[in-house]
Amino acid sequence: xxxxxxxxRRELHEKVQNLKGNIRVLCRVRPxxxxxxxxxxxxINYVDEATIELRNRENHKSEFIFDQVFPPEASQMELFxxxxxxxxxxxxxxxxxxxxxxxTGSGKTYTMQxxxxxxxxxxxxRSMDLLFASIKKLKKVGWEYTVEVSFLEIYxxxxxxxxxxxxKHHEIRYNEGKGVTVTNLKIQPxxxxxxxxxxxxxxxxxxxxxxxNFNEQFSRSHAVTKIYINGVNNESKxxxxxxxxxxxxxxSESAKTSSNERLQETKNINRSLSAxxxxxxxxxxxxxxxxxxxxxxxxxxxxxxxxxxxxxxxVNISPLDENYGETMNSLRFAFKVKGVNxxxxxNKTYISSAx
Ligand code: ADP
Ligand code: MG
Numbered sequence: 001x002x003x004x005x006x007x008x009r010r011e012l013h014e015k016v017q018n019l020k021g022n023i024r025v026l027c028r029v030r031p032x033x034x035x036x037x038x039x040x041x042x043x044i045n046y047v048d049e050a051t052i053e054l055r056n057r058e059n060h061k062s063e064f065i066f067d068q069v070f071p072p073e074a075s076q077m078e079l080f081x082x083x084x085x086x087x088x089x090x091x092x093x094x095x096x097x098x099x100x101x102x103x104t105g106s107g108k109t110y111t112m113q114x115x116x117x118x119x120x121x122x123x124x125x126r127s128m129d130l131l132f133a134s135i136k137k138l139k140k141v142g143w144e145y146t147v148e149v150s151f152l153e154i155y156x157x158x159x160x161x162x163x164x165x166x167x168k169h170h171e172i173r174y175n176e177g178k179g180v181t182v183t184n185l186k187i188q189p190x191x192x193x194x195x196x197x198x199x200x201x202x203x204x205x206x207x208x209x210x211x212x213n214f215n216e217q218f219s220r221s222h223a224v225t226k227i228y229i230n231g232v233n234n235e236s237k238x239x240x241x242x243x244x245x246x247x248x249x250x251x252s253e254s255a256k257t258s259s260n261e262r263l264q265e266t267k268n269i270n271r272s273l274s275a276x277x278x279x280x281x282x283x284x285x286x287x288x289x290x291x292x293x294x295x296x297x298x299x300x301x302x303x304x305x306x307x308x309x310x311x312x313x314x315v316n317i318s319p320l321d322e323n324y325g326e327t328m329n330s331l332r333f334a335f336k337v338k339g340v341n342x343x344x345x346x347n348k349t350y351i352s353s354a355x
Contacts, residue, residue, distance in 0.1 A: 042320065101314065103330065252270075
């Protein structure tokens with residue numbers, strides 16, 4: 001049995017989440033970095049906390065409304081306020097997906113990973129800190145949690161396990177009971193934030209080694225950090241199986257190249273990003289057929305996007321005038337995605353007393 005205060009807390013939490021809807025779309029404009037100080041900036045107006053207005057050189061105005069808009073001076077901590085409830089949702093048995101979308105150089109990796117100092121760390125390290133702190137508290141009220149993690153990237157529609165030094169072949173499988181699994185994928189149990197960071201370092205090193213020109217490939221692949229969270233209540237035997245999927249998407253920019261190889265890559269990236277948009281839209285329209293299998297990314301996230309899931313997309317924007325075209329593309333994409341309301345259900349089961 002849950003204590004009364006515990007169930008009231010959860011009920012409240014759920015009400016708040018339902019009010020907010022199950023997909024949150026945030027827009028974040030990064031500040032100019034050092035070598036950009038002499039470049040001209042886009043004419044951006046922050047109308048209110050949810051509205052962003054852009055003007056092009058002809059002074060033509062475009063306005064977009066999101067769940068929240070973060071101007072360049074917004075801190076990592078402010079951005080994370082929106083995320084904190086999702087970590088609790090994952091503990092409560094939901095599948096949570098967080099995407100960083102945007103062109104290369106718009107701040108996706110900064111948003112997800114962030115810098116090295118306490119104030120600049122991004123969503124992933126903050127989520128892990130909060131996750132383990134919450135698990136510690138829940139333990140006192142009879143909940144035992146286990147946490148596991150996998151790191152993979154999708155490059156040119158091929159999956160690579162970032163915890164595996166020797167390349168293996170990976171297939172995505174779907175099964176009614178288990179949902180989506182990836183064959184040969186290493187899933188490592190972790191007992192602390194420290195262990196998470198050690199694994200992540202290994203994963204990132206391997207990501208760099210595996211690519212011939214890693215700076216470029218970093219922006220050409222989708223990086224998926226998945227946290228598997230299982231909780232059991234010692235008395236009621238209630239089980240929550242949730243997950244956090246934290247995704248640094250490949251750069252959304254359109255092709256500007258004559259190389260065939262590059263062109264194929266860009267085609268694959270654009271196809272998977274548009275498949276993602278289509279899937280989210282189809283879910284919101286409650287379509288009978290959701291085209292999850294149109295890309296590796298959407299297939300991989302099938303159980304985390306449909307049904308019992310909560311999604312947050314951070315659309316990252318460059319402040320530079322020269323990026324106006326790509327900025328508009330990103331805003332339009334995000335705006336399309338925003339129309340969604342997934343009907344979230346918990347992954348709730350009971351362990352039978354025979355077990
Ligand atoms: P992307 O991953 O989309 O290619 P990055 O996250 O690497 O872009 O960001 C590009 C540059 O801008 C990096 O030097 C990064 O540190 C910096 N940057 C991005 N967002 C911010 C921010 N909100 N505050 C300060 N610097 C940022
Ligand atoms: Mg990046």
